[in-house]
Amino acid sequence: MGKIGCASLEFEKKPYIKASACVAGKKEGEGPLGPDIDKIIEKPEAGQNCWEEAESELQRQMLEILLEKGGVSRKSLRYIFAGDLLGQIIATSFAVEDYRVPLFGLYGACSTMGEAMSLASIVVSAGYADNVVAMTSSHFASAEKQFRFPLDYGSQRPLSSTWTVTGSGGVIISSEKSNVAIRGITTGRIIDYGVTDSMNMGAAMAPAACDLIYQNLADFEIKPDFYDAIYTGDLGKVGQTILIDLLLERGVDITSVHHDCGIEIFDNERQGTYSGGSGCGCSAVTLCSRIIKKLEMGELNRVLFVPTGALLSTTSFNEGKSVPGIAHGVILERMN
């Protein structure tokens, strides 16, 4: 117990998921997870003046629902671990400032939910906090503005492109027992295979997901069937194929247990989202609408949740540099 292998921890004193919540936009609401999303925000502006403020508003509305579901007051919240995709994580900063809760601001691109849950679990497991929030968000329009082209250009999207999820998800990680525990974590490192296509984030992230899953299995000395499901964050269909191939090259077959939040969140055929969903909100919303519920209901007993991040920056991208990837793994377990 404690340190396991090169990059993992197994918690002696397990932290638990006390509550989870998510809000999302209209398109996400019309997708397969719609019925399980706590609140659909119909208008992309969310009543705000700009896309970044709209993204902050998603976080605020999610956090209100989360605290109410968990029966936790702002004052009994020890820390918030949070981040988003925008430069200087402004969606997060402006979202949480009125809460006056100590904040650890994170940047892990779309792996942020895994990074936040990992650190929150460490703090709770070590006895340094009783209730901690791990949360993140993304917004289709703020992400397109930050990373690609103005929406008004109506740029064509290649088939490898993904659709940034408009949504926010969060969990309260607590020392108090519930029926979903965090058994351990595996922390990712930066993996860079030299992908330079900002319209193919799945390819940029798949090697990081491969490294993380391989490391997790090695550290815990287990095989993929140890898990009922391994959920990557937002590889999409293109990234999923690459991930499965890369792991097969290393002798690991995850085909029977692999799911990808980016594939689950939209009905790609019907919704025109090409390779799938993406963004910090993609894995967070899928976790908080589908995965945790399946654990609570006993449809799944043990899950490796692996949000994946592409460390894309317009500055480095325009300078011709690659898009490195990172992934963070969290082992979720149903308790009887």
Add this chain to the structure above:
Amino acid sequence: MGKIGCASLEFEKKPYIKASACVAGKKEGEGPLGPDIDKIIEKPEAGQNCWEEAESELQRQMLEILLEKGGVSRKSLRYIFAGDLLGQIIATSFAVEDYRVPLFGLYGACSTMGEAMSLASIVVSAGYADNVVAMTSSHFASAEKQFRFPLDYGSQRPLSSTWTVTGSGGVIISSEKSNVAIRGITTGRIIDYGVTDSMNMGAAMAPAACDLIYQNLADFEIKPDFYDAIYTGDLGKVGQTILIDLLLERGVDITSVHHDCGIEIFDNERQGTYSGGSGCGCSAVTLCSRIIKKLEMGELNRVLFVPTGALLSTTSFNEGKSVPGIAHGVILERMN
């Protein structure tokens, strides 16, 4: 021991600073801390093709020195906690990718060194790692490019402006005893007094520093003279005045123990840096060149190190929004 007050931790099992290192640019080398900086990088490009790559190179060179000083191999390094000012923390991502060490990417603006040390201390104190690096960087030119005007414009600087430090600093936080321990931490929250002047970061950060210091004293039930010195990160002269006034309004007088890394790092009169130094590198380089050495040599016995961050973003700034602040406090103590 453990949780103290609303926002602090006091470590039962203390983490120690095993080694510290810093590199900096020519201007910083010509300043008061010059003789104590491990390596001066004479050219601002640091042999790279662009400012962002130069900043990554600062981190890489610092990390090499740090690992050598600490006698720690890459393989025995469990985690890196790091971040920088640039969008999507690209200076950090590209700096550490070849190390293949599990990474927690952080964004705390110029408070990043405090945030990284806080999380690294938690992980080591909890027994989840033996050797962890906390590090950060900033670069004058990459920061001006990111946040203000192209250098070639030759824009005039107001007297309240600060000069972003070109430098990187890092520490190895370890379970192995040394003569500088981390007694505890106080975690900051976002404080926003509505400052909208991107040329007056001191004013934006002073309220967050005030909140952090006040909270630290309240949580530990101590007075300012508990510390031999309280070092804020990069308030500069303008921010220092505001901080002292804000704390006096709350009945706390820190004048006899207060120092600011932004004031220490440059000779403002001679070097034309106006209000002082700033950037993640400012507090990190001052810590790793001056503060830790003074603790090691017994010139200081107990220090509250409070890096301060202004969560400035050009996107939110251009949308007319304020610049919120955050600060993170680390209590450093000389062990006999």
